[in-house]
Amino acid sequence: MKKAIFFAILLIITTISCNKNHYFEDSVEIPQGNWDLNQIVKFTVNIDDISTPYSLFVNIVHGDNYPYRNLWIFIKSTAPNGNYQFDTLNCILTDDDYKWIGKKQNNLLHITNTFADSVEFSEPGNYTFEIQQALRQDIVPSINKIGFTIDKLN
Numbered sequence: 001m002k003k004a005i006f007f008a009i010l011l012i013i014t015t016i017s018c019n020k021n022h023y024f025e026d027s028v029e030i031p032q033g034n035w036d037l038n039q040i041v042k043f044t045v046n047i048d049d050i051s052t053p054y055s056l057f058v059n060i061v062h063g064d065n066y067p068y069r070n071l072w073i074f075i076k077s078t079a080p081n082g083n084y085q086f087d088t089l090n091c092i093l094t095d096d097d098y099k100w101i102g103k104k105q106n107n108l109l110h111i112t113n114t115f116a117d118s119v120e121f122s123e124p125g126n127y128t129f130e131i132q133q134a135l136r137q138d139i140v141p142s143i144n145k146i147g148f149t150i151d152k153l154n
Helices: 002-018
Strands: 024-029 034-036 041-047 054-063 070-078 084-092 103-105 108-119 125-133 139-141 143-152
Touching (some): 024 041, 034 143, 041 143, 125 143
Antiparallel strands (some): 041 125, 054 108, 070 084, 070 125
């Protein structure tokens, strides 16, 4: 009986600690897992608290048959006043031994890449983040989903 209670408490603690509350989290499915160069994935986030720094992440779901070790992406960030900036992010998908580093579920891998850490937004309002694949080919195969996450830093 004591073992059952101990394991139940351990399970609850593990579930709570792994279930992080994100300020924003969303994702977009890539049709047929083929990310076209012209398909821009767009996320709009309302930032109401500019006194707190944030961390920004790009989440990728790809097949285990993805042919490369990484994925280059362009990110355009647009502030409420219309000012924008372009960034390039190299999303590493394998370790040095060419083993996938994402969490595997069936034949799909889920990986989170830090885009920016400790970002301070200059004004409240809607910010738009547009993500586009930046490989030197029109279609990138085996990319199933692109997501975007923002966490408030304490």
